[in-house]
Amino acid sequence: GSPKHPTPMFSAQVEGVILNPPWNVPASIARNELLPTEARRPGYLASMGIRWVDGRLQQRPGPKNSLGVIKFDVPNRFGVYLHDTPAKGLFAQPVRAFSHGCMRLQEPRALALTLLGPQGMSAETLDAGIAAGVTRRIGLARRLPLYVVHWTVRVEPDGRVGFRPDIYGWDRKLAAALPKAVTSASQAAARPARRAPV
Structure with missing residues (x-):
């Protein structure tokens, strides 16, 4: 996360992998960023695949989705996600603190295969699931611990x-x-x- 939105230190468990996830926009991001952008540039939300769903903004799965095509199901009290990103160019930056606290992964597909391979998931099956464009959650047979720490x-x-x-x-x-x-x-x-x- 950026200095304004630091990623917290915490421990949690990885419970599953979500292919083609929708992004339920946090209220603070909607209020402080997306809605003001829409006011300045009408049609912006629609161009990004963002619409109102059940009283909140949600971005549909797709190439512009902020979570990319893979999100890891890591429930935690901070609402921090571990996910893919369409902004691949950010990984070329020497300091990559751009997010609102979530953690973008440079190789989410490799991590998904590492987690799901022991359950019989092949690269071909994973790629086909992503290509289908449909949101699908694949639970892990065994939850794995995740520790998020900052070491300078x-x-x-x-x-x-x-x-x-x-x-x-x-x-x-x-x-x-x-x-x-x-x-x-x-x-x-x-x-x-x-x-x-x-």
Whole structure:
């Protein structure tokens, strides 16, 4: 996600794969972005395959769909998706923090095959399901854990320490909190242990 819309750190489970997903537009994106664009450029929503469904904006499956042709079913309290994208050019950018918090995948088809292959899904069957253009959810026989973390430091392939931009400013907050945590822990360790009543 962008600095304005950070992707949270969380754990969840991948429960399935959705082919040709519709996108139910979050109210904040509809209110702050899409409806103002429609007001300036009448017909914009229709050109993007977006319509009103049950009182909210929904983008139909198709080549312009913001979720692409594959979405991974990862229920979580943040409403964050793991999905394909029609904006493939973004993967060429050195920093790819453009979303509203969701995670775009460069190789969603490969991940789908990794998850569904053990259940007998072939590349041909997956491609045929996508080509059909119909929304279809394929549940996983075994749910798999997903951990979303932000690491701004890593060991590079040559063994050197590599640093990445801290686009959310979380390292600064952690660095400011650490001395307080260490002090509190030191004070707790210095206190004499309480004796249990006899």
